Amino acid sequence: MRKTTRKAWALAAGVTSVALLATACSGNAGGDDDETAGGDITLTVATFNEFGYTDEMFARYEEENPGVTIEQKRAATADEARENLNSRLAAGSGTSDIEAVEVDWLPELMQFPDYFEDLSSPDVEGRWLDWKVAQATTEDGKLVGYGTDIGPQGIAYRADLFEAAGLPADREAVAELFGGDSATWEQFFEVGKQYSEGSGGKAFFDSAGAIYQGIINQEEFPYETEDGTVTAVSDGRVKEIYEQVVQASVEDGLSAHYSQWSEDWTNSFQNDGFAVMLAPGWMLGVIEGNAAGVEGWDLADVFPGGAGNWGGSFLTVPSQGANVEEAKKLAAWLTAPEQQIEAFNNKGTFPSQIEAQESEDIQSATNAFFNDAPVGQILSNRSQGVVVPFKGPNYFTIQQAIGNALTEVDVNGADPAAQWETVVGVVEGLG
């Protein structure tokens, strides 16, 4: 009897000490939050793919701002980042102090601006291109995100394959070949046919989905009007583009029939799968990575159908964070022209900051992998006259549905008409 009691006491003591330890730990954590003014804080920055932010940049900021430690969390894809952010916003906790958001799914979040801090401040006024700021500003003037990069596109091509097919290989000549300043998609597909004939039926571009992206990003109101009416199906324009892309990819056989980012697509860079790609700034890094060791890539200063922007991101500060003021400061610093120039040099993410775009650094930047092409100059030429598509809350869903349909048709050989019906079904089921 005596023994069991002693055991019970020992157990009780053990439990209590564990409990005490636990509370002691949480006590410490609580203390951290209170000392935001002078104490040590950790800021987390969640990004995806490549933003071009390096550990050295963060180390420099930490040095300039004693007491701040930065932790970068990187998701592999924008989709993954989107799901992470959405579920944590819904849960009410767990977001990073700074969250990167891609322009395609920013509109979904803009419906709930209360989840984010208002970032507008006189310090950053006039820093970005007007349309970049407009994308992240709510109707009542709240700035939800600071712009990072934008995606003006040129045409990346394989000079060696062009030459073998009897086409010009020189950068300027290729730009002329596509039509120079008055380049059109018809002309682009025409060159594709010439290449196909000259090369004995080889594929011209990588994927139908990519070409579709290029065309749809030039439409002012691709799927919805500003008052929220969905016009993706009723307006014949989207179907027209869809059919044009299907015609070129499947019937004319210009596509290499890959789904972008798939295993086959990645591998195809190593075995001359195709000759051209639409290339926004951030894609240059991707091509270089996938095509390591392949020589002949170049970038032409031309784009069919006028200028086009593909992608680009923002840094937001979710309101649930513990250190929103410090986070705002860091977000402003990361999106300042100097840092964005550095990011461009690291990973080719083309800045959305006016000052950065005009800087000597960008204008004189060349890329050795792309045969020393003056990429900075080319991309800033390509950013002139970008028409910014209106992207409403349903943009992402419709875009995904059409992307799936094109993959089915282009890669898996499905029937284009039936796939279009699937898109119609998705659009009708919205809401």
Place this chain on the structure above:
Amino acid sequence: MATSTRPPRMRRPAQDPSRAPRRVGFSQTLSRWDVKVSPYLYISPFFLLFGLTGLFPLLYTAYVSVFDWHLLGGQGDFVGFENFAFVFNEPNFWKGLRNTFSIFALSTIPQLMVAVVLAAILDANLRAKTFWRMGVLVPYVVAPVAVALIFGKVFADQSGVANAVLALVGIDPIGWHAQPLPSHIAIATMVNFRWTGYNTLILLAAMQAVPRDLYEAAVIDGAGRVRQFFSITIPQLRPTIIFVVITSTIGGLQIFDEPRMFDQLGQGGPGRQWMTVTMYVYELAFGSQKSFGRAAAVAWVLFIIIVAIGVLNFWLTQRIASDSSATAKARKKVAR
């Protein structure tokens, strides 16, 4: 046979009316409570935990499923069974159901058959037994993401190892990501790779518990290895097989990781060739619709399906098991 398993009924002594009921002291009441209540207190942690982590989410999901509920916008209007109606009208839901059952059948059935055979082999007197036994568990330790990465390379449509091997044999390349059935086979391969070893070890543990004298007797009677396996090992494993079948069923119907990692987009294919029901739940809740209500409705449908299949499974395995004993009995009768 007139045997009864019921315990003989204890008759309580009739109360003697002449005896006045005794007053009971508090300490005695306490000890009576102790006897009555304590056992429930001792097992209560299980029920509390079950209520918190099992029952509450289940019921709350049912509650959510009858509301318009947006991921970020929160609870909306009461809509009754509208969410269920929506889901039943969605072709993607039915595709998900088809894929789930197909992947489930392609993985669970061969997996358990192989597991039983492997367990029987490992149960035999091998050299370096522990090495082999640990060996079967190695795939289980590999993270699903890593498995998906490896098999993603194997099952790439054009540049994959699987198609390269098929080409050697003279078979046309298969579009692993293009058609439903090949994609299900590829995913089932990943699942089998991971889980066969796990089930093998459970079955092996059960086999070790089979009394050895049964085998000795069988050997004396002249039974071969195969005969011993079917007439002793399998019947003796009955409860374990039921357990393994039911857990595999639950796991198989909730399959998520492998199909989600099967391509870079994680939607289950452009035409939803390999999207499972769980992936559909995820897509409804966190995808473009962000509708918790509809996701909850699908989750409940899935729950009911799993319960139904579980009951069916139990009934089937019970039957198979009792069938064998019934035939044994019948045989005995004939012999007499």
